[in-house]
Amino acid sequence: MIDKDLLVSTIEQGLEGTDMFLVDVTVGKDNRIVVEIDSDTAVDIDSCAALSRKVEETFDRDIEDYELEIGSAGLTSPLRTPRQYAKNTGNQVEVLTKDGRKLKGKLTASDDNSFTIEIQKKVKPEGAKRPVIIDEPLSFGYDEIKYTKYLIDF
Secondary structure: OOOHHHHHHHHHHHHOOOOEEEEEEEEOOOOEEEEEEEEOOOOOHHHHHHHHHHHHHHOOHHHHOOEEEEEEOOOOOEOOOHHHHHHOOOOEEEEEEOOOOEEEEEEEEEOOOEEEEEEEEEEOOOOOOOOEEEEEEEEEEHHHEEEEEEOOOO
16 A cells, blocks of 8 residues: 555645645545645646656655546636635635535635635615625635635636
8 A cells, every 4th residue: 555645745845945845645445646736836747757757766656556547736726725715815716615605706715724805795875876896805724615716717
């Protein structure tokens, strides 16, 4: 069985000195390893191949008998790490909260524990004839949401 801690350590060593970072690692019962990485700029095939070679230096395929898949976090994949939130600051996102609210707004801030989006909301000021649209900031802890996705808008 693959030692996941050693695998994560090996991957992080392979990413040192780059703007890439680890998003997720899964090891299936059948030793199928799926590694998701992201970058502040771009992830290319050569970077994935180099990381694959780094993993293969540490884990001998003949002894461990594993299948390895290394790829970038897709554009439609949910954000999983605080660094992905930081990378997407200023972009439109969709948030599904654990209480079932689906919100769309601009990601304005994030840290290691929470993030803030700015949604547009219609309010009718007292004495006004028509409602106006205001920007309302909403903050969430990462544990309060089911997912946050980059919003592709055409």
